[in-house]
Amino acid sequence: MLKSISSNGCQVHFNEKSYEELNKHLNNQGYSKIFILVDENTHTNCLPVLLGKIEQVYDIEIIEIGAGEAHKQIETCTEVWKIISELGGDRKSLLINLGGGVVTDLGGFVGATYMRGIDFLNIPTTLLSMVDASVGGKTGVDLGPLKNQVGVILNPLMVLIDTEYLATLPPNELRSGLAEMLKHGLIYDEAYWNELKNLAQLTTNDLDELIHRSVVIKNEVVTEDPREYGLRKILNYGHTLGHAIESYFLQSGDKTTLLHGEAIAIGMIMETYLSSELLNFPKDKLDEIKATFLNYFEKVTITNEDMEAIIVLMKHDKKNAHGNVNFVLLEDISKPKLDITSNKELLINSLEYYKK
Structure with missing residues (x-):
């Protein structure tokens, strides 16, 4: 039990x-x-x-x-x-x-x-x-x-x-939840990340212990910082870009709405790219993270024009302060760093990295 x-x-x-x-x-x-x-x-x-x-x-x-x-x-x-x-x-x-x-x-x-x-x-x-x-x-x-x-x-x-x-649940809803579980590994527990990334065929039987582990991880973070003044912000990894992408697809009549996890998966690939450029996150792990997410989630078409609108939406992110868009990035797996800013050119480059 x-x-x-x-x-x-x-x-x-x-x-x-x-x-x-x-x-x-x-x-x-x-x-x-x-x-x-x-x-x-x-x-x-x-x-x-x-x-x-x-x-x-x-x-x-x-x-x-x-x-x-x-x-x-x-x-x-x-x-x-x-x-x-x-x-x-x-x-x-x-x-x-x-x-x-x-x-x-x-x-x-x-x-x-x-x-x-x-x-x-x-x-x-x-x-x-x-x-x-x-x-x-x-x-x-x-x-x-x-x-x-x-x-x-x-x-x-x-x-x-x-x-x-x-x-x-349909399979896409299961995958949407898996994105957040993978995030818990990336920000907090590399062994958990390694366990999840090798789940080729996810069955509900495997999930009980893994769900319990994810809840334990999230609980350790929110118990230490209930009001999100510090540590709890690490849970927003992938979400600064991911939420903006999700919002953009939600309000665009010609786009298929993305599930939360589908948008956050894109956000995590792009924010890990920012991590490699701004915090020297290891390039081999960057490519591994991209491959893992694209193994579970089909690539979504995002144009450079879309990206302009997505960047505007990021200005409403709740982690922002004094007009700066603040990112949670990674120095390494399970080593997050808070309140990192990026220039627009790097954001465009992160989209190019996702697309190529």
């Missing part, structure tokens, strides 16, 4: 232990009402599993939002707040967020702010949300195309990770 992880007072439980803890909690608390937030996918694929695990009869209401990053907006929150209010939600209500990162980020923000805060817990159902959104207490929504511009840091009561939900 995978050991539960304590994260700044929030317990992360795994598989069957999750439901034992959930039932114990529901039994003890006597909530006036339980709301379960789902999107259209988790409503069909995951909700029946969850409802089958709840042992007693409670007053439960299901709230469904649209699936995908396009719905991670304050307008969606307004709709959810209204529905909770109309259905009689009070301070003694519980919100269970059942879904990927969009549902847990948005649902966490709804729970943190409805009546100035009601109890909420997260059940991440995608690999990405299990290894990334599960710890650290980040909640929030996008502001138009700008990622995660509005939100608060507040831990849920608990996080329940059940890898059974991964069986409902």
Whole structure:
């Protein structure tokens, strides 16, 4: 059995232990009402599993939002707040967020702010949300195309990770989560990176231990720096360019929207190139990192014209200060360095390196 992880007072439980803890909690608390937030996918694929695990009869209401990053907006929150209010939600209500990162980020923000805060817990159902959104207490929504511009840091009561939900995911969603796991190796644990990069055929059976390791890594970082004043910034490796690429593809009508992990994979290749130019990151490892990501992720067409727009979007990145775009780069694998700036020419060169 995978050991539960304590994260700044929030317990992360795994598989069957999750439901034992959930039932114990529901039994003890006597909530006036339980709301379960789902999107259209988790409503069909995951909700029946969850409802089958709840042992007693409670007053439960299901709230469904649209699936995908396009719905991670304050307008969606307004709709959810209204529905909770109309259905009689009070301070003694519980919100269970059942879904990927969009549902847990948005649902966490709804729970943190409805009546100035009601109890909420997260059940991440995608690999990405299990290894990334599960710890650290980040909640929030996008502001138009700008990622995660509005939100608060507040831990849920608990996080329940059940890898059974991964069986409902298409392969591209599994790969999207793998990008964040590979990132954990690159910024923190070279042995973990080496283990992951050799996973030719990822099966859900391999994943339990690896997911647990990723959650441990992320938890060690966020426990030391809950508010992202220092160490926690290392989790943004690949995300300065990656988020801008993701936003650009999201708002461009003629582009296919990228999954978070697909965009971050491109960001990591390009930011590792910047690392080699600015911090002498070893060239052989740079090429190995590029090959590893391109082994899992198909190359995406990004033109130099696209890159101009992507550079503009980077100016909104939350790590920026005093007008500078700040990058997390690597001196070597597991040796990150914070707040490095780059000139435009190097950014264009990093795209050329990705493309060639």
